[in-house]
Amino acid sequence: MVIRRTEILYNRTAQPKRPKRSNTKPSSSTSPKTKPVHTDKSRKRKAVEMSSSSSSDDEPLLTSPKKPKAGSRRPNGGAVSAKAPPAGEVAKAAVLPNTAVVKASEEDDVSSDDDDAPLTAKAKSKGTAQADPSDSEDAPLAKAASKPKAKRAPPKKAKEESDDDDVFRASTSKAKKAPKTPAKKTKVEPKEESQSPSKSSQSPSKAKAEKKAKAKKEEEEQEEIHKWWEQEALGDGTQKWSTLEHQGVLFPPPYESLPKAVKLYYDGESVNLSIEAEEVAGFFAAMLETDHAKDATFCKNFFTDFKAVLARHPPLDGTVISDFEKCDFTKMYNYFEEERTKKKALPAAAKKEAKAEKDKAEAKYVYCLLDGRKEKVGNFRAEPPGLFRGRGDHPRKGALKHRLSPGDITINIGKEAQIPVPNVPGTWGKVIHDDTVTWLAHWKENINGNAKYVFLAAGSSLKGQSDMQKFEKARELKNHIDRVRDDYNSKLTSRVTQERQMATALYFIDKLALRAGNEKGDDEADTVGCCSLRYEHVTLQPTDRLVFDFLGKDSIRYYKVVDVEPQVYKNIRIFKGDNKTEGDAIFDRVTTTSINKHLNSYMKGLTAKVFRTYNASITFQQQLEERTPKDGSMIEKLAAYNEANRMVAILCNHQKSVSKNHGASMEKMENQVSGIRLMFLLLTRLLTSCRSELSSTNAANLEYRKQENIAEDESDVDDEWIATFEDESREREIEKAKKKFEKDNEKKAAEGEEELKPDVLEDRIAKVNEEYDRLKTERGTDKVEIKGKKTEEQILAAIEKLDTRIKTEKFKMEDKEKGKEVSLGTSKINYLDPRITTAWCKKYNVPIEKLFSKTLMVKFPWAMEVEDSWVF
DNA sequence: CATCCAAACTCGGAGCCGCCTGC
């Protein structure tokens, strides 16, 4: 499997440059042509760009960095691989002329599909080989493993345990309930802060004292961490807490009406809106310049809801608003913009103060008390009213999201805890004491009737535990994966359609990391996953190649060209065959429920999404193993890590839109590199003249490279280029000088000093020109002057330095280019077992901070202590 | 020290999956 996975990663033929979120932003000009991908259900969706440009296939994501020049790099359209099948393959394809024939041949090729057997075998051998024998795999496991075991322990055990807790309960003062098994954690009291700093403040110097206090505090905080992962048992998972105290949700401040002068205009006249209607109009006005306001569905839904509000709260001046087109929101929009810039321009101190105030108001909501422990709450703010921003072609986008009041909220809290008082008038809709769930508050959102919750933060013990369980479950799949694969591979030829469909679907879920694909309703965006794949989402190409093109979760386009097992190819032919057409499900005998049920028979708790976690993590681990240079530099190691991360992101189809200044940014880097190259060239020349052996620049260059073993770069630094570069640099410096001059004067004016005379500026410019004129005369000659470089050794050292700088810069650029539309964060947060990273860090002596951000560190405390030999 | 830009974090919508319920 290890090997196969890689193959898949590489086999993908070039992706057409995804029209990033093309459907989300139909108006976006960057997504070019579209080919109809619709179904009879969701009709207007168009999506996919199809490029006519043929292009190489087996060359994914990597666009070789070229010279920037203008906005040249917009990859227009992608390349659907229009590869001409090799002759031999054509013949093969002829084997599958039509469904009938295929059907007839169904039973035939059982032999051909256990092609996967070697796969698993490989995986096994490789796995063990690198896993550094059995015990290394088991030892760390055993350590952490008390949990998995415990998890499976009968519920009774947990019960006993929680009963035990009661013994401790009495001891905690404030909460009058106590932590579970306090043995391992050192300190639990939430009210620490006050004492320690003051105690430690005996230090002489103030700064020192402060520092010390800080250190001490940190230390203390560390001590306080509840190391639940070191505890024996986690309980049976039904009871999530025994005591719980929190403040409920924080409501946004009530709406304040706009200044009198700021009005909605209707048919050219200002309207005196009711305050309720004004708020809603404001929601739209604020989004006037976004793509949303240009979206028909969005506007339609907004206006419907707006009119409903108007009906309840009519304009005070009797205006009747019935035509969206006649509404003019610009005055409101402008006002918001003004406010925004005003706010931005506020002095830093004022900003700080405002923030401090806000923090203070929110402070008590930030933490809750779970089993007596202070734990961070996730999103404690009630979602403010606004317009629903559905993703993709969501039928409800633009609808008005109501303002919540306490009556809408259900609070879940410990029986003995004090019930919080809402920060706005009203009382909680309901207060319950359900210790089998993890949410603190809950309400129903009015758009789709979906439930919303307040949960603990990602770094909390509750979240951490379930996160770890998720990865443990994925690891458990390792023990069953061979069996599962053998099974679905053999069933690819089953005579029972249902089995065959299930096997094929599983193949996709496993190999392509597709999501399960639940059915969706009419009131939701038309997106699909494996089971909901329709006729038009998969097309067949000669020689066992499938083209997937559909919108997945969040309306992210999934476009991949994949070479599959011949039998899978045949199966898709069959499933698409006969009387099916666009809009029909490919897997009509399989549902997410049936798949999960089936999977559960291999392993308790096994579901489709476990495959995503498993494959992501195992691929990551294996890619790391492969790519990490054993004694490379830090940069190289980090690059390898990144690359492994990227492979996973590609597998999981985690995308991001290309940032709008990507092109400019690349150009800038390119320019920098060119600058360095020029310097490089000059220095080589200088070296030449210094040695006075060779006279030709190129010869010197070559000579140098030969001697010092420095790689030839495809440098396009020729004389002509140097000329433009120098001219441009000259321009830039002159601009800079002008700017500086103005600034200096502003400063002087502010300080009441006399302004600089214009000739000072001219002087400065002259200096720049002088310098560049000199360069110009030197251009193409051997005469080079670079200050500071005297001896041959110095020059050589400088050249060497430049060379590595060029290399690292270029490397950075490649990395950036490759990653411009791949989002690495999602997999890092959700799919990659953090212990793979921590073990790798230890093994290769890389500081974890280079890979995990602060929040990630907070999220994964449980992964920090594994040994370097730990394997997923 | 201001400015610029990328990384980090916040936000809230989307999807998965188990369980309950009602036919």
Add this chain to the structure above:
DNA sequence: CGCAGGCGGCTCCGAGTTTGGAT
């Protein structure tokens, strides 16, 4: 009694905003 459909609870997801580091 079986199972489909809906709901509850939780993970996952990229955009948008904020932060902070480089220069």
